[in-house]
Amino acid sequence: MSLRSGARVEDALERLGHDVVGVDVGGDLVARLREVRPDVAFIALHGRDGEDGTVQELLEIAGIPYTGSGVSACIRCADKVLAKHLMRDAGLPTPDFYAFNETAFRELGAAEALPAIEDRLAFPIVVKPASQGSALGIKFAATPGDVPAALVAAFSYDRKVLLERHVAGRDLAVSIVDGEALPVVEAVPHEEDFYDFAARYTIGRTTYACPAALTDDETASAQALALDVWSLFGCRGFARVDLMRDDETGALCVLEVNAVPGLTETSLLPMAADAAGMGYDEFVARVVELALSAPSTA
Ligand SMILES: Nc1ncnc2c1ncn2[C@@H]1O[C@H](COP(=O)(O)OP(=O)(O)O)[C@@H](O)[C@H]1O
Numbered sequence: 001m002s003l004r005s006g007a008r009v010e011d012a013l014e015r016l017g018h019d020v021v022g023v024d025v026g027g028d029l030v031a032r033l034r035e036v037r038p039d040v041a042f043i044a045l046h047g048r049d050g051e052d053g054t055v056q057e058l059l060e061i062a063g064i065p066y067t068g069s070g071v072s073a074c075i076r077c078a079d080k081v082l083a084k085h086l087m088r089d090a091g092l093p094t095p096d097f098y099a100f101n102e103t104a105f106r107e108l109g110a111a112e113a114l115p116a117i118e119d120r121l122a123f124p125i126v127v128k129p130a131s132q133g134s135a136l137g138i139k140f141a142a143t144p145g146d147v148p149a150a151l152v153a154a155f156s157y158d159r160k161v162l163l164e165r166h167v168a169g170r171d172l173a174v175s176i177v178d179g180e181a182l183p184v185v186e187a188v189p190h191e192e193d194f195y196d197f198a199a200r201y202t203i204g205r206t207t208y209a210c211p212a213a214l215t216d217d218e219t220a221s222a223q224a225l226a227l228d229v230w231s232l233f234g235c236r237g238f239a240r241v242d243l244m245r246d247d248e249t250g251a252l253c254v255l256e257v258n259a260v261p262g263l264t265e266t267s268l269l270p271m272a273a274d275a276a277g278m279g280y281d282e283f284v285a286r287v288v289e290l291a292l293s294a295p296s297t298a
């Protein structure tokens with residue numbers, strides 16, 4: 001969960017003239033919601049419960065309108081394996097992958113299948129947990145010898161993991177607000193860190209370019225692809241779609257969709273909104289309006 005996003009959102013809501021009550025996620029969440037009875041809940045926490053539909057489900061039951069996507073879209077976004085299957089079935093590009101749960105390794109001898117997977121995906125292979133975010137538990141395995149440790153690391157975050165084809169290319173993010181794609185943001189790693197995954201995700205070692213240096217056609221393609229995924233998953237309010245652009249072919253593919261992306265001042269969505277001329281407070285106001293006009297799914 002993100003306290004920093006929450007604080008930033010709280011400030012904006014106050015500037016917009018709302019009475020704001022911060023509610024932390026914990027064992028007393030349902031009781032607190034009953035007590036506070038907000039007109040609308042602004043969900044600003046990412047990570048497991050805030051993003052996977054759990055908090056959304058509790059808000060549905062309480063009859064409290066909330067920001068962002070509904071329960072089913074959150075579930076589709078939070079599980080990378082499910083999301084990738086949906087995209088592949090719909091013909092939307094996402095890197096090739098194989099996914100397993102712990103049982104496959106513990107009880108079905110899935111380790112025996114690793115050489116065949118490695119042949120098909122080729123090295124390096126990206127190993128990641130099905131859930132989580134912020135690159136937690138993600139490892140690039142350069143050789144067959146690296147795969148077991150990468151799997152163990154990923155399994156420490158989730159009971160389900162995926163092995164994914166590595167895309168040598170640029171890291172792009174398309175944020176969407178109310179079905180409208182914002183300027184593309186590119187994460188540009190320091191040259192010396194390019195092949196060092198850990199360094200790439202160390203604060204301050206990646207810079208962000210917005211709008212990304214792409215041709216107009218490429219920008220339009222990235223935005224169109226992000227909107228296709230947004231529609232496929234049934235997202236609402238706002239979201240951020242993480243893409244890769246293959247250096248060799250220029251092809252775009254989707255890594256994941258974040259139903260509750262970071263909302264700090266340095267987060268990618270606020271950066272993209274700013275580039276589109278939408279200030280932070282305006283963004284927050286729009287998201288609240290959308291929440292209030294969203295149909296309840298309960
Ligand atoms: N298949 C891949 N090929 C190349 N880089 C990848 C791949 N998968 C993930 N990455 C790198 O790891 C980052 C995080 O991966 P992502 O799937 O978006 O998970 P998270 O939920 O942690 O953000 C990406 O932004 C990208 O830089």
Ligand SMILES: [Mg+2]
Pocket residue numbers: 134242255256
């Ligand atoms: Mg991501």
